[in-house]
Amino acid sequence: FNGTGRVGSPACGDEMVMWVQIDPKTERIIDCRWRTFGCGSAIASTSVLTEMLIEKGGMEINDAIKLRPQDILAHLGGLPDRKVHCSVLGD
Numbered sequence: 001f002n003g004t005g006r007v008g009s010p011a012c013g014d015e016m017v018m019w020v021q022i023d024p025k026t027e028r029i030i031d032c033r034w035r036t037f038g039c040g041s042a043i044a045s046t047s048v049l050t051e052m053l054i055e056k057g058g059m060e061i062n063d064a065i066k067l068r069p070q071d072i073l074a075h076l077g078g079l080p081d082r083k084v085h086c087s088v089l090g091d
């Protein structure tokens with residue numbers, strides 16, 4: 001993997017680490033893995049995000065950085081209002 005991100009804090013209960021493999025020639029994300037201490041909503045939304053990133057040969061990194069939690073929620077089919085913040089971890 002040639003890209004890594006970490007967000008949150010284990011001290012307050014929500015943390016996520018994500019690794020991406022980007023093809024340097026095409027600048028597409030060809031693989032994405034992650035671990036989280038987040039809740040089931042965070043796991044579901046990040047799982048959907050991963051599929052969005054790697055489907056159809058991989059999303060270009062310039063398109064991926066424009067993704068917002070609303071995009072993830074649309075693919076997931078929504079979350080209860082009090083769980084929307086969980087989708088921000090992957091974003």
Ligand code: FES
Pocket residue numbers: 013014037038039040041042083085086089
């Ligand atoms: Fe903290 Fe969902 S990630 S409540």
